[in-house]
Amino acid sequence: MVGGGNVAIDVARAAVRLVKEPFSTSSVETGGESLQPALDAARLALRTGAEEVVMVSLESREQMPAWKGEVEEAEHEGITLENGWGPKAVLGEGGKVMGLKIRKCISVFDQDGRFNPAFSSEEKVIGCDNVILAIGQQADLSFVQQADGIEVTPRGILKIDENLMTTAPGVFAGGDVAFGPRILVEAVANGHSSARSIHTYLSGKTRKTLLSHFRIFPNWQMPRDYLRIQRQRMPVLPTNRRIGIAEVELGFDEAQGRAEGLRCLNCQVNTIFDGSKCILCNGCIDICPEHCLRLVDLVQVRGDERYESLILKRYGRAADLQPGQASAIIKNEDKCIRCGLCAQRCPTHAITMEALEQQEREVFE
Template sequence: MALVLRRIERSVRAQPPGVGKKKQSTKLPQYNTKTPPCTDACPSAEDIRGYLTLIAQADEYGRSPEMAIKMAFEALTDKNPLPATMGRICPHPCESACNRSQKDKAVSINKVEMAIGDFAIEQKLSLVKLAQAPTGKKVVVVGAGPAGLSAAYQMARRGHEVTLLDERAEPGGMLRWGIPAYRLPREVLAAEIQRIFALGVKFSPNTKVGRDVSLKDLKAKYDAVYLAIGAQTGRKLPLPGMDGSNVMTGVDFLLAQNLGQQPAMPAQVLVIGGGDVAYDVARTAVRLGAKKVVMVCRETRETMPATEEEIHEGTEEGIELHPGFTPKKVTAAGGKVSAVEFLKVELGEKDENGWPKVSEVPGTEFEVKAELVITAISQAPDYSGLEELKQDNGWTTNRGPAGRLNPEDKLWVGGDIVRRLGLVTQAFGDGRIAAEEMDAVLAGKAYKPAPKANVVSYKTMKLGFYKEAPRNEVTVLKPEERTKNFNGYVLGFDKNALLFEASRCMSCGSCFDCDTCWSYCGDGAVKKMPKGQHYNFILDKCIGCSKCADECPCSMIDMV
């Protein structure tokens, strides 16, 4: 928010007698709140700075820690209704963008989010509705995964009647059926989803569009339809012999485990793939009793899509990793694969489908023996009953910026089917943005996305103003303890660690009442305002020396 009310066009003002020579200009200072890079990098567009500073500045505003965390929860869940969930599984691109990393280490945003979410579950906090009166409009959401849950939440809190359909018995999509419980405890996910249902969302389980109800019927019954069917079909490896009875896709393996129907675990397991799903498979196999788990992927160690945490913790748990190899030959007998031969490859530019060109390196063959082979190389949507959505590229990528398929239709799409696979946080963003447009259309208004302020860079900040503060690292159980079962192994922050980690936020691009501009101005052009209103410029007194802008730690002041 700009705090300047007017601009005075005038020549450089003469300096009073006895004042030393100072830099002057016709430009005037202006307070402009900017977008922090953490929020810019967050696909869910969470107000990360907002909820961190609500906690960090609690004492200054006379808030108890508990009150501050509750306010932070409400700010956080404006965009993401599942903070305890996302604090456990999100690869946190926000932290890679954090300006604090140029000072010491990035703020542990992800685990602050987890701590806020866990606090909210413990305290039984509720989500905030934006409209108390019902709109009379009916919305159906197909798919109870991240994008569907997000859309249902955002529409329900805006007063619409929402029905959520899913083909499985419980909501959650891949959060429930694809992610192992040691990463995302079931009670955490269930508690956060229940808060969404408490807003009035009606859940209809075991309901598949195309089998139990048609898309045509949904469009006739509801004022808006949001489709977020995900990509829950594992892709098989197109290699001769890779159709043995002991070969599974990663999606099928994880689904079976989450249903309690996993196969008997042999001693030697081979996992092909290098992403987070491959690690979920490999680490699940370890917990199910496999003696040796080998992972092989085409990507190099540096380009593997799995997070560093997954790779590090997987190595701790004894998983043997061979990056940079592709499967070439299968040895099978009696309808079962017994070994797979791999060859080293070099990856080139990606083609139009996102697959890199592969150059093989002769003479680098090696063989991996296995009693169970699990391929976790990619996933695809199941369009049965929704064939009209499937476009030429096998996905549903041709849509409007908020997910609307046709300006004249009442159908929106989001999540993996539009992104050709993506992050959970991207799916949450898709659901929210689609809900904002659906809400506008149902109200007979044009949808206008909120404008984004300029992103503030550490290069324009005064990093020397901030004290060094060591990052709180999250505690996890030792490998020999955590591999015994599927219990959650990330211990997270206690209240003191949460408060300290939030205090490490530098409030990039937003005033935090440091008094720097006020103390540096020798002309009385900066006025202190009541707490919460920060400062104001008295432009008649300003000579345009730009000292306030030069010294502002968070780079909120511009000379214009």
């Protein structure tokens, strides 16, 4: 297996499970309990003895783009990692693969942070009878003809507009072919959006999203010690039972699910500031445990056109602002842990904790 990302890990883990079942499923069922230990032992022997999967990745273990937990599980399942190596040649004899020659990778990225692997002269051969490459995916768009009017971008994906329509009127696209490799839920969301766009396109009706509203939480508090709650470990199938398409992650029980839920940072809840109530007391800034907030002179702030027009309405041209004329509280949203302490501290109730409640109802008129 060549590759170091999540897909490579998936394929490697699938490969290690591709062992011959020693008994058919029906014989397991008819054999009942007594056969189970023998079946497990045979499966274990096949998994750990007869089959070997080696994963060769350019990156060091720490640099591998795959999720840490997936890498740990792969090792747990007996997959050998060869980190810091790149493929040089597939060796064969008589039309059959005999091995993979690999060379030492001394760095993956160049000084500018671009993917540009460099190799030393050190080489070795891994004996094998199959080589699987999992080093990236791209849609095969060879079927798209110029006459179709569907534009393909230099990234090898379909060009789409905000309604997910391609450059050919009436042809819509979503998912990996329109955005590049992503995750399933995004492809599903694109399916929903494009269905609405197609309906609008065909019916000629315009789509209106009924307004969502902000819900205010007057006494917002996060669960006690929520930052200290440890991530729950997912219960998994024992390795000797991970055969074929068996589901490996078994899911949390109720207690674990609740504990894991308590770790949620509730990012949908936000600090909403009402500038007209603020008396610049600095209270929120002082109390914020994450140092997200800063009180600054407005002359220090730069913004886009929306910011410029907001300033224009209140103070005139942003460029004409004088030091000390006005202040702003700026917030680093990435650091905010939604503790609500700033809202509790504010003496003038200028800060409220609010969530945008998406009551998305689409109407076509």
